Amino acid sequence: MLFSIMKKMLRFSLFLLLLLAFATQVHAQTPKISIQGTLKTADGTTVGDGTYNVTFKLYNAETAGTLKWSENATVDVVGGIYSHYLGSVTALNPADFATTLWLGVKVGTYELTPRTELSYSP
Numbered sequence: 001m002l003f004s005i006m007k008k009m010l011r012f013s014l015f016l017l018l019l020l021a022f023a024t025q026v027h028a029q030t031p032k033i034s035i036q037g038t039l040k041t042a043d044g045t046t047v048g049d050g051t052y053n054v055t056f057k058l059y060n061a062e063t064a065g066t067l068k069w070s071e072n073a074t075v076d077v078v079g080g081i082y083s084h085y086l087g088s089v090t091a092l093n094p095a096d097f098a099t100t101l102w103l104g105v106k107v108g109t110y111e112l113t114p115r116t117e118l119s120y121s122p
Contacts, residue, residue, distance in 0.1 A: 032087040038080045046080025055106040056086055060099055062115055068096045
């Protein structure tokens with residue numbers, strides 16, 4: 001009887017030890033925002049297919065304002081359309097989302113205008 005109880009306690013202790021070991025491996029997922037856009041030339045035609053270096057920036061105002069976050073990424077463009085996850089290169093700070101943010105997209109040395117207001121979507 002005593003041996004049976006000790007055996008159960010040992011199993012339970014091992015179970016708790018394994019549970020704690022795996023629990024330390026679980027991390028909160030870092031937030032990311034999926035975006036999609038179209039890149040066009042100055043005359044309004046879509047850019048050619050290929051990869052482009054793009055800098056994404058979040059500001060607290062539609063014009064001027066304070067830069068809250070930025071990341072450089074290489075995006076694939078097909079038919080002028082690109083998609084990207086903001087936060088996939090440089091982590092987003094959830095505290096920045098307490099106010100309205102505006103997305104600036106910079107290709108080369110030119111930042112596209114107007115900035116786009118970030119909004120919630122289901």
